[in-house]
Amino acid sequence: MDFFFNPKSVAVVGASQNPFKFGSIIVRNLLTLGYEGRIYPVNPNPEDIAGLKTYTSVAEIPEPVEVVIVAVPSSRSLQVIRDCAQKRVKGVIIISSGFKESGEEGVRLQQLMLDVARSAGIRIIGPNTTGILNPHDKFTSTFVLLREVKKGPVAFIAQTGMFAGMLMEWIFSSESFGISKVAGLGNKCDVDEADALEYLMRDEHTKAIMMYLESIVDGRRFLQAARAATRVKPVLALKSGQTPEGAAAAVSHTGSLANNDAIVSAAFKQAGIIRVDAFQELIDHAKLLAYQPLARGDRLSIVSLSGGAAVMSADAAIKAGFRLTPFPQELLDEVQRLYPPWATFRHPMDIEPLTETVGMQRAFEMTIECAFKNPATDAVLVVTWSPFPEIGFTFGFIKELQARYPGIPVAVTSIGHKEYHEDLFSHLEGMQIPVYPDFNRAIKSLAASRDYARYRGQTLTIFTRCEK
Amino acid sequence: MDFFFNPKSVAVVGASQNPFKFGSIIVRNLLTLGYEGRIYPVNPNPEDIAGLKTYTSVAEIPEPVEVVIVAVPSSRSLQVIRDCAQKRVKGVIIISSGFKESGEEGVRLQQLMLDVARSAGIRIIGPNTTGILNPHDKFTSTFVLLREVKKGPVAFIAQTGMFAGMLMEWIFSSESFGISKVAGLGNKCDVDEADALEYLMRDEHTKAIMMYLESIVDGRRFLQAARAATRVKPVLALKSGQTPEGAAAAVSHTGSLANNDAIVSAAFKQAGIIRVDAFQELIDHAKLLAYQPLARGDRLSIVSLSGGAAVMSADAAIKAGFRLTPFPQELLDEVQRLYPPWATFRHPMDIEPLTETVGMQRAFEMTIECAFKNPATDAVLVVTWSPFPEIGFTFGFIKELQARYPGIPVAVTSIGHKEYHEDLFSHLEGMQIPVYPDFNRAIKSLAASRDYARYRGQTLTIFTRCEK
Numbered sequence: 001m002d003f004f005f006n007p008k009s010v011a012v013v014g015a016s017q018n019p020f021k022f023g024s025i026i027v028r029n030l031l032t033l034g035y036e037g038r039i040y041p042v043n044p045n046p047e048d049i050a051g052l053k054t055y056t057s058v059a060e061i062p063e064p065v066e067v068v069i070v071a072v073p074s075s076r077s078l079q080v081i082r083d084c085a086q087k088r089v090k091g092v093i094i095i096s097s098g099f100k101e102s103g104e105e106g107v108r109l110q111q112l113m114l115d116v117a118r119s120a121g122i123r124i125i126g127p128n129t130t131g132i133l134n135p136h137d138k139f140t141s142t143f144v145l146l147r148e149v150k151k152g153p154v155a156f157i158a159q160t161g162m163f164a165g166m167l168m169e170w171i172f173s174s175e176s177f178g179i180s181k182v183a184g185l186g187n188k189c190d191v192d193e194a195d196a197l198e199y200l201m202r203d204e205h206t207k208a209i210m211m212y213l214e215s216i217v218d219g220r221r222f223l224q225a226a227r228a229a230t231r232v233k234p235v236l237a238l239k240s241g242q243t244p245e246g247a248a249a250a251v252s253h254t255g256s257l258a259n260n261d262a263i264v265s266a267a268f269k270q271a272g273i274i275r276v277d278a279f280q281e282l283i284d285h286a287k288l289l290a291y292q293p294l295a296r297g298d299r300l301s302i303v304s305l306s307g308g309a310a311v312m313s314a315d316a317a318i319k320a321g322f323r324l325t326p327f328p329q330e331l332l333d334e335v336q337r338l339y340p341p342w343a344t345f346r347h348p349m350d351i352e353p354l355t356e357t358v359g360m361q362r363a364f365e366m367t368i369e370c371a372f373k374n375p376a377t378d379a380v381l382v383v384t385w386s387p388f389p390e391i392g393f394t395f396g397f398i399k400e401l402q403a404r405y406p407g408i409p410v411a412v413t414s415i416g417h418k419e420y421h422e423d424l425f426s427h428l429e430g431m432q433i434p435v436y437p438d439f440n441r442a443i444k445s446l447a448a449s450r451d452y453a454r455y456r457g458q459t460l461t462i463f464t465r466c467e468k
Numbered sequence: 469m470d471f472f473f474n475p476k477s478v479a480v481v482g483a484s485q486n487p488f489k490f491g492s493i494i495v496r497n498l499l500t501l502g503y504e505g506r507i508y509p510v511n512p513n514p515e516d517i518a519g520l521k522t523y524t525s526v527a528e529i530p531e532p533v534e535v536v537i538v539a540v541p542s543s544r545s546l547q548v549i550r551d552c553a554q555k556r557v558k559g560v561i562i563i564s565s566g567f568k569e570s571g572e573e574g575v576r577l578q579q580l581m582l583d584v585a586r587s588a589g590i591r592i593i594g595p596n597t598t599g600i601l602n603p604h605d606k607f608t609s610t611f612v613l614l615r616e617v618k619k620g621p622v623a624f625i626a627q628t629g630m631f632a633g634m635l636m637e638w639i640f641s642s643e644s645f646g647i648s649k650v651a652g653l654g655n656k657c658d659v660d661e662a663d664a665l666e667y668l669m670r671d672e673h674t675k676a677i678m679m680y681l682e683s684i685v686d687g688r689r690f691l692q693a694a695r696a697a698t699r700v701k702p703v704l705a706l707k708s709g710q711t712p713e714g715a716a717a718a719v720s721h722t723g724s725l726a727n728n729d730a731i732v733s734a735a736f737k738q739a740g741i742i743r744v745d746a747f748q749e750l751i752d753h754a755k756l757l758a759y760q761p762l763a764r765g766d767r768l769s770i771v772s773l774s775g776g777a778a779v780m781s782a783d784a785a786i787k788a789g790f791r792l793t794p795f796p797q798e799l800l801d802e803v804q805r806l807y808p809p810w811a812t813f814r815h816p817m818d819i820e821p822l823t824e825t826v827g828m829q830r831a832f833e834m835t836i837e838c839a840f841k842n843p844a845t846d847a848v849l850v851v852t853w854s855p856f857p858e859i860g861f862t863f864g865f866i867k868e869l870q871a872r873y874p875g876i877p878v879a880v881t882s883i884g885h886k887e888y889h890e891d892l893f894s895h896l897e898g899m900q901i902p903v904y905p906d907f908n909r910a911i912k913s914l915a916a917s918r919d920y921a922r923y924r925g926q927t928l929t930i931f932t933r934c935e936k
Contacts, residue, residue, distance in 0.1 A: 074810065097821075098810035106810065147885070160776035166853045166883045173886035214779055240776070245792050246783035249816050253775035277784075278908045279883070307721035308628035308708070311682055315714035316745075324713050342542065342566035342574065348717050353565075385634045415634045415747070417615070418641035440746045 001191070001199040003090045004125060005181060006137040007067035008037050011058050011089075013080050014071035014096075015041035015049050022095055022143035023071040024049070029146045033138040040065060058083040067091045069131065069141045074098030074109055077127070081113045085120035092117065093141045094127035100187045101128055101253055114189050129186025130164045135179060136205055142184070144169065152178020153207035153290040157196045159185055159214045160253065167212075167279060176429030177287050180205035192217040194225040201229035207290040210282045211237040211273075214250040216259055223271050230272035231459060234289040234452050236282050237273045239264055272455040274448050281444065284436065288445040291432040292409035293402075294453035295446055297378035299325040301371035302348035303364070304383035305355070309415065310348040313383055313439040320447040324348060325377045331370055338366070365397055372405040379409050379446045383439055384424070385416035395424075399431050409449055411435075411442040469659070469667040471558045472593060473649055474605040475535035476505050479526050481548050482539035482563075483509035483517050490563055490611035491539040492517070497614045501606040508533060526551040535559045537599065537609045542566030542577055545595070549581045553588035560585065561609045562595035568655045569596055569721055582657050597654025598632045603647060604673055610652070612637065620646020621675035621758040625664045627653055627682045628721065635680075635747060644897030645755050648673035660685040662693040669697035675758040678750045679705040679741075682718040684727055691739050698740035699927060702757040702920050704750050705741050707732055740923040742916050749912065752904065756913040759900040760877035761870075762921035763914055765846035767793040769839035770816035771832070772851035773823070777883070778816040781851055781907040788915040792816060793845045799838055806834070833865050840873040847877050847914045851907055852892070853884035863892075867899050877917055879903075879910040 010030070014023030023041070027050055030039055040061050041049040048054065055061050058068055058080065068084050070077055074096050084092050099110040110127065117124050125131050131141035135151045144165030150172055156179065158164035164184040171179060181203060183196040193213060200206050209229065216222050216239075229235050241247040242261045268275045276282050300322040304310035314324060327347045335354070336345040343353035349370070354363040364382070371380045382395075398410055412435045414424045425435045436442040478498070482491030491509070495518050498507055508529050509517040516522065523529050526536055526548060536557050538548050542564050552560050567578040578595065585592050593599050599609035603619040612633030618640055624647065626632035632652040639647060649671060651664040661681060668674050677697065684690050684707075697703050709715040710729045736743045744750055768790040772778035782792060795815045803822070804813040811821035817838070822831040832850070839848045850863075866878055880903045882892045893903045904910040 102810040103812070158776075160774070160779075166774060166777075169853070169884040169888075170886070173884075212776065214776070238780075240780045240783050242783045243786035245786050245816075246779050249775075249779040249782045249814075249818070253779055253818060278906055280906050280908075306628070306634060307717075308626075308680065308682070309634075311628075311714050311717040311721055312706075312708045314717045315708050315710045318711035318713050342570040344571070346717075348713075350717070350721060385637070416637040416641075418638070420637075438746055438748050440748075 001123075001195060003066050004093070004123070004132055004191070005134045006139055007091070009040070009063065009066050010035075010037060010139070011040040011042050011055070011061060011065045011068045012071065013042040013058065013068060015054070016043050017047050017049060021071070025143050025145050026069055026071060026095070026141060027052070029140050029142055032146055033135070033140055033149060035138045035140075037139070038063065058087050058089070061087070065089050067093065069093045069095060071095040071143065074106065074127070078109065078113055078116070081116045081122070084122055085116055088120070089122060091123045091125065093125040093129070093131035094186070095129065095131065095141065095143055097128045099127045100189070101251075110187065110189050117190065124190040125183070126186040127189065129160075130184040132184070133168065133179065133182035142168070142182075148172045150178030151205075152180060153205065154179055154286045155181045155183075155200045155203065155206040155209045157183045157185065157193055157200070157209065157211040159188070159212055170279070171283065175283060175287070176426065177290060188215075188217050194218065194221040197225040197229045197235070201232055206233065208233060208286045209235045210286050211235065212282075213237060213239045214241050214253065216264070219259075219267065223267055226271035226273055230455065235273045236276055236285050236289075236448075237268055238276050238279065238282055239268075272452065272459065274452055280441070284441050284445045285448040287429070287434045288409065288411060288449055289452065291434055292411075292449070293407045294456070295379040295409050295450040296407060296453050298322050298450055299376050299378045300381060300443075300446065301325040301374060301377045301379070302381045302383070303367045303371055304348060304350055305352060305385055306383065307350040307352060309383040309413075309439060310350040313381060313413075313443065314348045316440050316443045317381070320443045322443070322447065322450070325371070325374055327374060331374055335366055335370055361394070364395070368398060369401060372401045372408060377408055379450065380411075381439065381442055381446065382410065382412045384412065384414050395428055395433065396431070398433060409446065411446055413437070413439040413442045469591075469663060471534050472561070472591070472600055472659070473602045473667075474607055475559070477508070477531065477533050477535075478503070478505060478607070479508040479510050479523070479529060479533045479536045480539065481510040481526065481536060483522070484511050485515050485517060489539070493611050493613050494537055494539060494563070494609060495520070497608050497610055500614055501603070501608055501617060503606045503608075505607070506531065526555050526557070529555065533557050535561065537561045537563060539563040539611065542574065542595070546577065546581055546584070549584045549590070552590055553584055556588070557590060559591045559593065561593040561597070561599035562654070563597065563599065563609065563611055565596045567595045568657070569719075578655065578657050585658065592658040593651070594654040595657065597628070598652040600652070601636065601647065601650035610636070610650070616640045618646030619673075620648060621673065622647055622754045623649045623651075623668045623671065623674040623677045625651045625653065625661055625668070625677065625679040627656070627680055638747070639751065643751060643755070644894065645758060656685050662686065662689040665693040665697045665703070669700055674701065676701060676754045677703045678754050679703065680750075681705060681707045682709050682721065684732065687727075687735065691735055694739035694741055698923065703741045704744055704753050704757075704916075705736060706744050706747065706750055707736075740920065740927065742920055748909070752909050752913045753916040755897070755902045756877065756879060756917055757920065759902055760879075760917070761875050762924070763847040763877050763918040764875060764921050766790050766918055767844050767846045768849060768911075768914065769793040769842060769845045769847070770849045770851070771835045771839060772816060772818055773820060773853055774851065775818040775820060777851040777881075777907060778818040781849060781881075781911065782816045784908050784911045785849070788911050790911070790915065790918070793839070793842055795842060799842060803834055803838060829862070832863070836866060837869060840869045840876060845876055847918065848879075849907065849910055849914065850878065850880045852880065852882050863896055863901065864899070866901060877914065879914055881905070881907040881910045
């Protein structure tokens with residue numbers, strides 16, 4: 001599979017001088033990324049495209065071609081695949097729509113293409129997809145114009161091309177973390193989610209895997225691949241087609257056959273896959289899992305600059321299956337000495353009174369240290385907001401605490417002024433501490449970390465037992 | 469109650485030259501807002517504060533004072549209330565903490581103050597709160613430094629001062645809608661959520677009411693007020709202290725006694741209050757309810773620029789209790805004629821194929837019109853994203869459609885590039901069309917509109933029957 005992510009040379013069939021054509025955008029994207037292999041635009045009307053020599057067919061290219069990206073109407077795809085077979089390319093990424101998702105004729109065409117490819121030993125990604133994005137090796141087949149691309153620890157397996165594009169645009173423009181690999185699979189006539197998982201579990205740049213699936217091609221193979229993958233890194237899945245209406249829409253979108261949703265849920269659970277309901281959750285969980293250690297238990301310590309937020313986040317924590325970390329009296333007493341007389345220091349820690357006596361920075365430092373020091377703490381939630389623009393404070397000390405008390409994940413919630421939130425977001429996420437605008441979301445992500453750690457613990461125990 | 473929101477004159481006890489003291493921020497906020505009444509800073513060390521003459525006590529002020537804001541330590545508050553009684557002020561807003569929320573001594577002090585106030589006919593807001601913000605009449609008692617303030621259709625009743633500040637900062641810096649009134653109630657020794665509801669249901673500027681509550685003082689009165697309020701405008705409530713841990717935290721935060729959460733939920737439902745779980749939901753629902761007509765049924769029409777989003781939003785709609793609007797074949801046929809041959813036009817409407825033949829703008833216009841034209845449509849969801857920065861398109865035609873087919877709410881979801889999302893957000897929310905970054909959130913808000921309309925329909929039916 002590695003040639004799909006990092007080919008030595010690539011032909012783009014359907015590149016033209018029209019800048020809105022998918023083929024042209026793909027060539028532009030390869031140039032923007034700085035792809036270091038050879039690029040061969042292919043077009044029946046030979047034109048000079050972005051300064052590159054153009055060929056009328058794949059067969060005509062004089063040098064060897066490792067991967068071919070196909071962005072011409074489905075009716076012309078079969079001939080392209082025949083050319084690829086003749087040229088002995090290793091893999092073909094088919095962007096074009098008009099196959100299995102579009103009815104009987106498309107199903108037939110897709111099968112014909114697959115037959116030609118199989119007999120020539122060619123692997124296919126797609127059709128009906130954006131295919132690959134690999135910022136580390138500067139390769140892509142995406143037809144969504146890439147404006148900015150960030151390398152990072154999160155991989156994404158997507159079924160639908162457009163959607164892979166939307167999520168990438170979102171992540172690259174709004175998130176701090178970057179992407180290791182994207183595999184858009186489309187109709188999945190050949191390469192499927194199990195192949196992608198098997199590849200990404202071994203990818204050294206990938207610390208967490210996000211998936212968007214409309215169908216699962218081969219349940220047994222998928223489960224096997226997922227079990228192997230979740231043994232080494234977290235896998236998050238958003239699976240649509242949950243309702244009959246959604247499943248019907250999926251048929252005409254990617255030609256997906258419906259899976260029984262209860263079975264899907266049970267299978268995900270068994271394989272240690274964390275199932276989510278929305279893109280926001282994929283991103284929320286992915287950054288915590290990629291950046292932070294796993295929560296090894298259910299005892300959450302909460303530090304809050306707002307009493308109201310302390311109340312609400314305690315509620316949210318309990319509802320998400322956490323317990324509030326029990327605090328030994330001597331730890332509380334240490335801080336209580338500094339509290340104003342009218343307030344009591346307790347857990348969840350409402351630190352507003354403490355800011356009145358020791359200031360904002362010290363109040364955060366003392367109470368967050370208190371949380372880390374407590375041997376009963378499995379995870380820490382810090383809730384802050386923008387009280388006065390004049391009072392700045394930094395959270396750099398959290399990294400030092402994490403080094404001193406390793407294995408405790410931390411998530412920060414910042415509510416209030418947008419500008420302040422964005423400053424804090426870049427300050428903290430730059431240090432790989434995830435920031436959320438809502439404590440419900442932070443707590444859900446910590447819960448995902450805890451559940452995954454629990455699964456890993458159980459699986460490892462079973463494995464250790466088997467090995468004895 | 470009107471004097472609390474729009475007093476002719478106000479004294480601020482605890483104003484000083486230290487710019488970080490709450491009293492000083494309150495005076496600054498009044499000046500920033502452009503409050504048109506008289507402001508009397510009160511401080512035992514008479515200083516010139518922000519160019520205003522300062523008095524050593526309320527009693528010393530020569531003119532009549534309608535409202536007094538108290539921002540001095542709790543130990544000094546009782547004397548201030550006595551001065552207020554002597555001065556015959558109408559209302560006192562007590563910012564200070566250190567009362568019922570801080571233990572026995574505080575409980576006693578709060579009761580003493582209340583006794584003095586009651587016998588003098590003075591109403592109290594607080595203690596332990598930010599109190600009032602009324603952008604229309606340029607009055608506030610908030611101690612959170614106001615940077616920007618926007619007038620608008622949404623009122624907020626908050627229990628906790630800090631939180632009222634956080635949410636206001638968030639709304640004013642990030643949201644398009646503005647605020648009609650804020651009532652921060654704190655410990656609620658006198659004015660409570662029922663008083664606030666009764667006032668706001670009659671407020672002409674308020675189209676929707678958001679509440680954050682840690683406790684309900686008098687269940688019966690509250691229910692009565694809520695039933696009356698929801699008959700004329702939507703009321704959204706976030707009620708914390710749902711778990712024993714949260715309730716315990718609430719005691720030390722605002723001295724709130726726990727309410728049985730199941731009873732709270734049942735009571736809210738009976739009174740037509742929409743209960744939410746997070747601040748984000750308060751805001752999401754409030755803007756839809758304040759901007760858009762109510763969804764008079766459960767038939768949702770979905771137009772999506774992404775096939776994947778069409779699948780996922782169909783799932784989300786069904787799970788939220790919507791049905792997909794049935795489309796008569798002749799309406800589908802009208803559009804199908806323009807589709808490329810390989811794609812079928814069906815509901816949910818995946819319009820990506822149509823953009824290939826008629827362009828982005830026409831594709832949106834035709835399909836959204838199709839949704840409005842359908843007599844079976846109760847609500848419309850539009851899902852868009854940023855495909856190419858070069859292709860701009862406008863949604864102005866949606867307002868025209870809403871005028872032609874009245875009574876159908878619309879919500880838009882925009883996924884993808886941050887810059888594009890922000891452009892679309894200001895374009896659409898400027899026209900009072902709510903925009904969400906996630907279709908789950910848009911659908912939840914449409915569901916809140918539908919549920920509230922259903923409640924209103926049932927209530928009105930009962931009323932009509934009774935009147936006959």
